Amino acid sequence: DTAVSQTPKYLVTQMGNDKSIKCEQNLGHDTMYWYKQDSKKFLKIMFSYNNKELIINETVPNRFSPKSPDKAHLNLHINSLELGDSAVYFCASSQDPGTGFNEQFFGPGTRLTVL
Amino acid sequence: DAKTTQPTSMDCAEGRAANLPCNHSTISGNEYVYWYRQIHSQGPQYIIHGLKNNETNEMASLIITEDRKSSTLILPHATLRDTAVYYCIVRVADYGGSQGNLIFGKGTKLSVKP
Numbered sequence: 001d002t003a004v005s006q007t008p009k010y011l012v013t014q015m016g017n018d019k020s021i022k023c024e025q026n027l028g029h030d031t032m033y034w035y036k037q038d039s040k041k042f043l044k045i046m047f048s049y050n051n052k053e054l055i056i057n058e059t060v061p062n063r064f065s066p067k068s069p070d071k072a073h074l075n076l077h078i079n080s081l082e083l084g085d086s087a088v089y090f091c092a093s094s095q096d097p098g099t100g101f102n103e104q105f106f107g108p109g110t111r112l113t114v115l
Numbered sequence: 116d117a118k119t120t121q122p123t124s125m126d127c128a129e130g131r132a133a134n135l136p137c138n139h140s141t142i143s144g145n146e147y148v149y150w151y152r153q154i155h156s157q158g159p160q161y162i163i164h165g166l167k168n169n170e171t172n173e174m175a176s177l178i179i180t181e182d183r184k185s186s187t188l189i190l191p192h193a194t195l196r197d198t199a200v201y202y203c204i205v206r207v208a209d210y211g212g213s214q215g216n217l218i219f220g221k222g223t224k225l226s227v228k229p
Contacts, residue, residue, distance in 0.1 A: 004158075033216075041200070043159065043219040055216070090158050104151075104217060106158025 003027050004107040006091050012113045013081060021076045021110045023091030032074035033092040033104065034066060043090070049074055078112075086114045118142070119203045124224040127197075133190040135223050137203030140184045147206050148179060149217065150188045152199040159202065159219075162188065193227045200224050 004025045013019055025032065031050040037043045047066045048055045054066065063079045078085060091107040120138040127133040139148060150162040163170055163177045165186070170177045176189040190197055200222040 035219075042221070043153075043202075045216045045218070048216055092158070103161045103164075104159075106160070109156070109158055 003105050004091055004093055006089075006107040006110050008110060009108065010111050010113075012115065014115055015081055015083060017081050018077070018079045019081060019112075020078070021089055021091075021112070023074050023076070023107060024072055025091075025093040025105070026072065027093055027105060029093040029095055029105075030071070031094050032068070033094075034074065034076050035090040035092065035106075037088045037090060037109070039087070046076075047074075081114045083114050086112055088112070118205050118218070119220050121201075121203050121220065121223045123221065124226070126226050126228055127190075127193045129195060129227055129229050130192055133188075133193040133197065133225055133227070135188040135190075135201050135203075135225065136185065137188070138185045139203070139205050142183050142205050143207070145207055148177065148183075148186050149204040149206055150175070150177065151202045151204065151217070151219075152197075153202070153222070154196075154199040162201075193225075195227050195229065198225060198227045 007022045033048045034046040046060045065077045068074045088109045088111050090109045092104040094104045149164040151159045153159045165177045179186045202222040
């Protein structure tokens with residue numbers, strides 16, 4: 001009965017590769033997010049997405065792209081991986097933030113290591 | 116950037132109340148105060164939120180000053196499992212898009228000791 005799940009939990013890959021991280025939520029939420037937590041533990045929003053709108057943090061390189069096959073899934077694709085992409089990536093979901101109350105439910109995280 | 120200021124770290128004895136302060140002197144009238152925590156190696160977890168009034172739920176209490184420029188999260192009886200980083204976040208209400216995003220600062224690392 002996991003609310004927000006991510007796969008894989010760990011991902012080790014070489015520079016230059018393309019990889020994907022999957023996220024699924026079974027809460028019936030309208031909005032999903034991707035966050036990046038770097039080695040200094042700063043947690044930063046990368047994307048927020050619902051069926052109306054994709055909001056991209058302007059600092060995110062265009063090598064990163066979210067793809068949503070349906071409302072319950074928001075996958076993160078990363079092209080041409082770089083050393084600096086090593087981090088823990090968290091997926092989250094919430095009801096439409098336009099309601100005013102935005103409790104976000106986070107997944108367990110995916111630790112990406114680029115060698 | 117985060118609009119809040121929190122102490123870097125705090126200690127608390129097990130069974131005692133943990134009081135975590137947060138300054139948000141530039142908070143706007145339409146911004147809520149949210150608290151999340153992140154236990155080691157897990158995703159952040161929502162704790163509580165408030166606008167003007169004090170709030171209480173099964174996890175914690177939130178005390179907001181009358182001028183709304185600061186708040187305190189209270190864990191009434193801290194346990195070892197409450198050891199985590201606690202984030203105080205201000206967020207615009209009633210808006211979607213980027214204005215509604217949660218902006219995490221550095222948080223306060225709370226260590227609950229036996």
